[in-house]
Amino acid sequence: MATHANNAARKVGNDSNLSEHHRARAGSASKSVHPMDNFPVRQFRFNFDTVENHNPIWSQSNPDFAIFINALGIHVPHFERFLVKVMRQYRGELSEPKLIDDVQRIIGQESHHAFNFVNWTKEMAKRYPDVLKLDESAKAWFEQAASRRSQRFKIGFTAGYETFTFLGGMIILNRYEELMAVADPTLRALWVWHQVEEVEHGAVAFDFYRAFYPDDEWYRRGMVCYAYSHIAWETLKAFAHMIKTEGFYKQPRRAFKAWKFFAGFAWDLAVAALPVLSRKYHPRNHPICTNSQNAIAIAWRQFYSEGNDLHSLSEKSVKEMMTSP
Ligand SMILES: [Fe+2]
Numbered sequence: 001m002a003t004h005a006n007n008a009a010r011k012v013g014n015d016s017n018l019s020e021h022h023r024a025r026a027g028s029a030s031k032s033v034h035p036m037d038n039f040p041v042r043q044f045r046f047n048f049d050t051v052e053n054h055n056p057i058w059s060q061s062n063p064d065f066a067i068f069i070n071a072l073g074i075h076v077p078h079f080e081r082f083l084v085k086v087m088r089q090y091r092g093e094l095s096e097p098k099l100i101d102d103v104q105r106i107i108g109q110e111s112h113h114a115f116n117f118v119n120w121t122k123e124m125a126k127r128y129p130d131v132l133k134l135d136e137s138a139k140a141w142f143e144q145a146a147s148r149r150s151q152r153f154k155i156g157f158t159a160g161y162e163t164f165t166f167l168g169g170m171i172i173l174n175r176y177e178e179l180m181a182v183a184d185p186t187l188r189a190l191w192v193w194h195q196v197e198e199v200e201h202g203a204v205a206f207d208f209y210r211a212f213y214p215d216d217e218w219y220r221r222g223m224v225c226y227a228y229s230h231i232a233w234e235t236l237k238a239f240a241h242m243i244k245t246e247g248f249y250k251q252p253r254r255a256f257k258a259w260k261f262f263a264g265f266a267w268d269l270a271v272a273a274l275p276v277l278s279r280k281y282h283p284r285n286h287p288i289c290t291n292s293q294n295a296i297a298i299a300w301r302q303f304y305s306e307g308n309d310l311h312s313l314s315e316k317s318v319k320e321m322m323t324s325p
């Protein structure tokens with residue numbers, strides 16, 4: 001998968017849509033600006049009524065990816081609200097000003113993510129009859145964990161889970177062309193926004209864990225594995241329901257292709273997580289994050305800071321974003 005991600009990074013880097021300027025900017029950004037520095041809280045409110053034909057399979061480039069990420073996204077807002085709760089509950093014990101500031105920022109970012117994902121789940125429920133049931137059970141799991149589990153579990157699980165939102169963010173942005181070059185503008189905008197921000201705050205939950213448990217490395221590693229299995233299981237349940245509803249099982253080859261994508265992505269994510277198990281690991285130094293800054297993410301952040309509205313990302317606006325001076 002690292003190979004996959006690297007190939008994709010190269011692909012994005014070589015894309016003819018990208019100006020020399022952006023390539024230069026990507027190159028110099030990797031030396032001077034790290035995406036995790038001074039990340040802002042951005043308020044986004046997506047209108048899912050505008051999704052083309054109300055079709056949840058929003059990527060024409062890769063419909064299997066659209067279903068996969070839709071399936072993954074059902075339980076995500078409940079984790080995001082769990083993270084907010086856990087950080088609010090324990091942040092009073094922190095003493096490092098930079099971390100206290102970053103915690104405030106991640107709380108802001110994740111709160112906006114959860115708001116939009118919950119609304120997208122409601123849209124998906126119009127097409128998939130079991131989505132609300134899956135949503136309810138995901139919500140109940142996190143509410144129980146928040147009220148019954150130990151401090152160490154809650155902080156450890158949050159750090160473990162955020163490993164994968166961060167890595168998933170990088171992987172998806174690096175494979176942008178393959179996964180969503182031709183896609184619905186609203187859902188593309190939602191996922192680019194989310195993935196950019198997951199990378200930006202990708203170190204905060206890790207630092208939060210280290211602040212409380214600086215020497216408890218085996219528990220941290222265990223929680224990375226536990227969170228992975230949690231994400232995989234939640235996604236698998238929803239994915240199976242969605243492809244069944246879409247009628248894929250009437251065409252075994254279609255179903256096989258969809259499951260192959262699922263397994264491939266799960267594999268990619270697991271391989272990307274291997275460096276995380278090292279004692280010397282820190283998200284800032286993950287090879288995917290530092291080998292090359294992602295051109296889409298750099299252009300998106302720049303475009304946003306210039307005051308452009310990024311609630312909709314058509315192919316034309318992506319091109320404009322990537323070629324703007
Ligand atoms: Fe998020």
Ligand SMILES: [Fe+2]
Pocket residue numbers: 110162165198201
């Ligand atoms: Fe996150």
